[in-house]
Amino acid sequence: MTIVGHLINGRTQTTAERTQPVYNPSTGEVSAQVALASRSTVEEAIAAAQAAFPAWRATPPIKRARIMFRFKELLEKNADRICELIGQEHGKIRHDAMGELQRGIENVEYACGAPELLKGEHSRNVGPDIDAWSEFQPLGVVAGITPFNFPAMVPLWMYPSALVCGNCFVLKPSERDPSSTLLIAQLLQEAGLPDGVMNVVNGDKEAVDTLLEDQRVQAVSFVGSTPIAEYIYSKASANGKRCQALGGAKNHAIVMPDADMDNAVNQLVGAAFGSSGERCMALSVAVAVGDAAADALISKMTEAMKNLKVGAYCDSDNDFGPVITREHQEKVIGHINSAEAQGATVVVDGRQPKVAGYENGFFVGGTLIDHVTPEMSSYRQEIFGPVLQVVRVKTMEEAMQLINDHEYGNGTCIFTRDGEAARYFTDHIQVGMVGINVPLPVPVAYHSFGGWKRSLFGDLHAYGPDSIRFYTRRKAITQRWPSAGVREGVEFSMPTMK
Numbered sequence: 403m404t405i406v407g408h409l410i411n412g413r414t415q416t417t418a419e420r421t422q423p424v425y426n427p428s429t430g431e432v433s434a435q436v437a438l439a440s441r442s443t444v445e446e447a448i449a450a451a452q453a454a455f456p457a458w459r460a461t462p463p464i465k466r467a468r469i470m471f472r473f474k475e476l477l478e479k480n481a482d483r484i485c486e487l488i489g490q491e492h493g494k495i496r497h498d499a500m501g502e503l504q505r506g507i508e509n510v511e512y513a514c515g516a517p518e519l520l521k522g523e524h525s526r527n528v529g530p531d532i533d534a535w536s537e538f539q540p541l542g543v544v545a546g547i548t549p550f551n552f553p554a555m556v557p558l559w560m561y562p563s564a565l566v567c568g569n570c571f572v573l574k575p576s577e578r579d580p581s582s583t584l585l586i587a588q589l590l591q592e593a594g595l596p597d598g599v600m601n602v603v604n605g606d607k608e609a610v611d612t613l614l615e616d617q618r619v620q621a622v623s624f625v626g627s628t629p630i631a632e633y634i635y636s637k638a639s640a641n642g643k644r645c646q647a648l649g650g651a652k653n654h655a656i657v658m659p660d661a662d663m664d665n666a667v668n669q670l671v672g673a674a675f676g677s678s679g680e681r682c683m684a685l686s687v688a689v690a691v692g693d694a695a696a697d698a699l700i701s702k703m704t705e706a707m708k709n710l711k712v713g714a715y716c717d718s719d720n721d722f723g724p725v726i727t728r729e730h731q732e733k734v735i736g737h738i739n740s741a742e743a744q745g746a747t748v749v750v751d752g753r754q755p756k757v758a759g760y761e762n763g764f765f766v767g768g769t770l771i772d773h774v775t776p777e778m779s780s781y782r783q784e785i786f787g788p789v790l791q792v793v794r795v796k797t798m799e800e801a802m803q804l805i806n807d808h809e810y811g812n813g814t815c816i817f818t819r820d821g822e823a824a825r826y827f828t829d830h831i832q833v834g835m836v837g838i839n840v841p842l843p844v845p846v847a848y849h850s851f852g853g854w855k856r857s858l859f860g861d862l863h864a865y866g867p868d869s870i871r872f873y874t875r876r877k878a879i880t881q882r883w884p885s886a887g888v889r890e891g892v893e894f895s896m897p898t899m900k
Contacts, residue, residue, distance in 0.1 A: 412597030453597030489715030
C-alpha cells in the first residue's frame, strides 16, 4: 500500500516508526498510509530550513517571484491530478476541488508581486543631511499547520507569501488527506525552489508540539478548530513566536422580509451544503426576520433541496460528497439528533442518505432544521456538516444581536434590497468578513482573510497584505553623511528638527 511521506531538504522520505490510515470517504476504505513524523524528523526539517535560509534570504525578490510564476504554471498543468487526489482523500466533487485549487493559485499570483510588495518607505532630508527609510526583512524559519477541509488552498494561503518574503517554511498538513498537499510541494521543487526552503512533515500532535517548542521556528500560522487554535496561539506565544491562529465559525445569514427570496435560497443552498458544509465560511444558520419570511424561506428551501445530489467525488453531477471520517459523520448526525430532541423541527432529513454503490461511505445528506433557538447545543457549536438551521426573530436588531452575542465572528451576510439596512448591518455587525447578498464573503487574494472574536487568535489576518507583514519584520534605518568640514558640537537633549 502507498505510504505518503515527508518532503525534507528536497527529498521525499517514506520511512516511519508510526503510520496512520488514509481513507477514501466515498467508499470508507483505506486508500493509503501516511507516515507520522517523530520529533527527530520534524527537527530534521527545521534544520534543513535553517541551513537554507541565508542563501534564500539573499536571493533577490524578483528571482523568488520567478519561481512562483513557474509554480503557478505547474499547478495549472497538474490541476486534474491534484483534484483527483483531493477527491480521493477528502471526498470533494471535482468542480469543488477545482474551485479550491483556483483560489489557492490566486494566492500564488499575489505572491508573484514580491518586488512591489516588499518595497520599503524612504524619506530624504528628515534632518540636515539625514535620510530615513524602512525595510521589510524575513523572519527565518516559519511554520504552517493546516486543516483537512482545504488541503490545497489553505497551505497556499501561507507559504507562497512566506517564501517570497525570504523565509524558509515547514508545513504540517492534515494527516487525513495529505497526498495533494505533498504533490503541490513537490511541484514547487520542480519550479526551481532550492532544497530545504520548503519542507513538509506529516504528523499528529507530536509534530505540532515540536514546531511550537523549537526555538528555531520564528512564526506559526494555523487554520482549524477554535480549541486547537487557542492551544496553538497560547503555546506559540509562550515560546516567543509570532502566531496567527484561525479558528472555528458559526456563520449567520440574515434574511430580511424584502429579500429576493428565490435568489437568497439559491445562494443559501450552495453556501450551506457545498463541500458538505466543511468550510469555515459555510453558512450554517439562516436568521429569518418575521414569520412570513421564515415560512417562505422554509418552503422554498424544502423545494430546492429536493434536487440536491450527494455522492462520490468521481461523479461531477453530484453537488457535494461525504464528510471526512466515520467519526465526523456520527458527530454531524448527533447534532441533528440533539436539535430534534431539544424541540427543533427537522424539515429535510439527511441522516440516512442512499448512495448506490457507496453504502459504506461517510455520507450525510443536506439537512434543514427549523425553529432552532440560541439555547440549543446544535446552535452554539460548529456542526461542520451539510446542515442549515433556521432561527426565527422579529426584527433586524434582534437578528444582529444574536450574531453579535455569539462567541464566533468569522463570516456573515444579509439578504436585502434595502441599502440603508445593508449599510447599518456592515457598520454594526461584530464579524470579520461581511457579505451583502453574497453568502460566502471570502476575500480575494489581494485582500486578507480573518474573523473576529474566537474565530481568530492574533493580530494579522491570513494571506493578502497582512501576510506580508506577518512574515516580515520592519527595520527602520536613519543615516547621515556629514558634509566635508562640517562638525557639530555635543548635544544632550533629545534630537529634534529645529
